[in-house]
Amino acid sequence: xxxxxxxxxxxGEFKKPSFExxxxxxxxxxxxxxxxxxxxxxxxxxxxxxxxxxxSKVIHINDAALNNVNSQxxxxxxxxxxxxxxxxxxxxxxxxxxxxxxGGLAVKMxxxxxxxxxxxxxxxxxFKVSKGVFAGKAIVENEITSAxxxxxxxxxxxxxxxxxxxxxxxxxxxxxPASTVTSIETKTVDGIVPLxxxxxxxxxxxxxxxxxxxxxxxxxxxxxxxxTACSRPVADTGWRPHHEHVGQTGVAIRPNLYIAAGISGAIxxxxxxxxxxxxxxxxxxxxxxxxxxxxxxxxxxxxDVVPALTEALKRYKQSx
Numbered sequence: 001x002x003x004x005x006x007x008x009x010x011x012g013e014f015k016k017p018s019f020e021x022x023x024x025x026x027x028x029x030x031x032x033x034x035x036x037x038x039x040x041x042x043x044x045x046x047x048x049x050x051x052x053x054x055x056s057k058v059i060h061i062n063d064a065a066l067n068n069v070n071s072q073x074x075x076x077x078x079x080x081x082x083x084x085x086x087x088x089x090x091x092x093x094x095x096x097x098x099x100x101x102x103g104g105l106a107v108k109m110x111x112x113x114x115x116x117x118x119x120x121x122x123x124x125x126x127f128k129v130s131k132g133v134f135a136g137k138a139i140v141e142n143e144i145t146s147a148x149x150x151x152x153x154x155x156x157x158x159x160x161x162x163x164x165x166x167x168x169x170x171x172x173x174x175x176x177p178a179s180t181v182t183s184i185e186t187k188t189v190d191g192i193v194p195l196x197x198x199x200x201x202x203x204x205x206x207x208x209x210x211x212x213x214x215x216x217x218x219x220x221x222x223x224x225x226x227x228t229a230c231s232r233p234v235a236d237t238g239w240r241p242h243h244e245h246v247g248q249t250g251v252a253i254r255p256n257l258y259i260a261a262g263i264s265g266a267i268x269x270x271x272x273x274x275x276x277x278x279x280x281x282x283x284x285x286x287x288x289x290x291x292x293x294x295x296x297x298x299x300x301x302x303x304d305v306v307p308a309l310t311e312a313l314k315r316y317k318q319s320x
Contacts, residue, residue: 019160026054051167135271200226207262265290
């Protein structure tokens with residue numbers, strides 16, 4: 001048997017989430033005493049680099065029909081490859097792609113599934129994986145008793161490590177079914193690290209008073225090399241685009257650093273960000289609920305603190 005991971009490429013490039021996933025597949029394969037096989041669908045660059053992160057074999061099916069994610073087509077192809085390589089475990093990223101595929105793929109493979117796992121599995125007395133529940137306030141351990149399983153890996157859970165070397169890329173013969181769904185248009189945001197992948201995030205809320213003041217947030221994010229985000233009221237009023245909305249009804253993120261300026265910290269917002277490794281809150285209201293979840297809190301006017309922090313970062317970078 002083997003472990004099969006679906007390594008996604010964005011416009012032909014592999015990025016950190018794919019390396020995280022392959023390394024997680026490598027760790028899972030070690031637990032099961034087998035090998036990790038990486039699968040790449042559609043246009044991609046040198047897929048052999050995935051061997052560096054633990055894939056002992058890389059299969060690339062470079063067919064134009066697979067350039068755009070389609071759940072019907074993808075699930076059929078993944079299931080066929082899993083059967084060919086004898087994979088009893090398939091792992092996807094907990095991305096929009098993985099979330100779209102996991103349910104249908106589990107049904108097609110007659111497999112148990114767990115989404116958003118956050119640690120390497122154990123196999124002592126049964127295959128078990130852990131995940132956050134109750135908006136990250138608790139961890140639950142799930143045991144999958146079926147012969148096959150499908151998992152999705154939460155972003156920023158497993159740091160990618162170089163444990164091997166590039167490998168030769170193979171192909172596979174599969175039947176690519178015609179889909180009953182056609183993609184008419186795909187819109188993506190270019191030039192920034194997507195929020196689910198971001199390690200550094202600077203976010204702001206209604207305390208900004210208006211969209212005309214957002215320049216100080218952009219400036220701080222630029223100095224940090226961070227991605228910008230916002231609370232739901234900010235997106236709903238049109239101050240910022242909806243793809244920047246983080247929270248229970250927006251994007252759930254797990255960055256290494258989350259800076260929140262002028263956000264009160266309602267439970268719906270916290271549900272999407274409280275898996276951040278370090279949270280810094282800037283708010284002039286000492287009763288803001290966000291301070292209870294913060295690792296560091298600054299009780300002061302954000303219009304004083306944020307520009308001062310940006311200038312301090314500039315001085316630090318100039319002297320180091």
